[in-house]
Amino acid sequence: xxxxxxxxxxxxxxxxxxxxxxxxxxxxxxxxxxxxxxxxxxxxxxxxxxxxxxxxxxxxxxxxxxxxxxxxxxxxxxxxxxxxxxxxxxxxxxxxxxxxxxxxxxxxxxxxxxxxxxxxxxxxxxxxxxxxxxxxxx
Numbered sequence: 156x157x158x159x160x161x162x163x164x165x166x167x168x169x170x171x172x173x174x175x176x177x178x179x180x181x182x183x184x185x186x187x188x189x190x191x192x193x194x195x196x197x198x199x200x201x202x203x204x205x206x207x208x209x210x211x212x213x214x215x216x217x218x219x220x221x222x223x224x225x226x227x228x229x230x231x232x233x234x235x236x237x238x239x240x241x242x243x244x245x246x247x248x249x250x251x252x253x254x255x256x257x258x259x260x261x262x263x264x265x266x267x268x269x270x271x272x273x274x275x276x277x278x279x280x281x282x283x284x285x286x287x288x289x290x291x292x293x
Contacts, residue, residue, distance in 0.1 A: 160230060161220040164237035168212055168244065175205040175248055196256070204252040208244055211269050215240050218276035225283055232279075236272050243268025 156162075182198040183189065192198040219240070223233055247265025254261070 158220060158223055160233050160237065161216065161223050164219060164241060165216050167241050168216065171241070171244055171248065172205075172208060172212070175201070175208055175253075178253065179205050200253055200256060204248045207252060208248055211273070212240075212244070215269065215273050215276070218273065218280060222276060222279060222283075227283055228279065236276055239268045239272040243272065 179198070179201045182195070182201050186193055186195045186198055188195065188198060192202055219233065219236055222228055222236070243265045245265070246261040247269065249261070251259045251262025251265050
């Protein structure tokens with residue numbers, strides 16, 4: 156099945172997105188806020204955790220899927236990238252930003268794992284793309 160690995164990680168991340176979304180809706184109902192945050196700190200944190208997830212996941216998943224499409228990397232590398240992304244987003248969204256607006260270990264490690272996943276995937280992608288261009292130019 157093509158893209159089974161990307162589908163696996165996209166599915167896990169979709170479940171995490173639904174959990175973050177549910178938390179926002181739960182807090183909006185609790186505080187009786189239809190739109191925005193009503194300046195409730197816990198709702199502001201939940202909205203930012205959800206938004207931050209939505210800001211990073213599309214590019215990260217696109218990179219993972221494109222790397223998988225090349226079939227040039229061992230699956231273990233792709234799994235390490237996918238696991239870093241999932242663990243990073245769990246730490247950031249559920250043990251970091253959702254708990255405190257300040258620096259927390261979950262937020263720091265989660266951000267670090269997410270950024271490293273995107274950076275490593277981007278560098279691998281650049282290397283493969285440049286290599287393909289150079290190879291076809293010869």
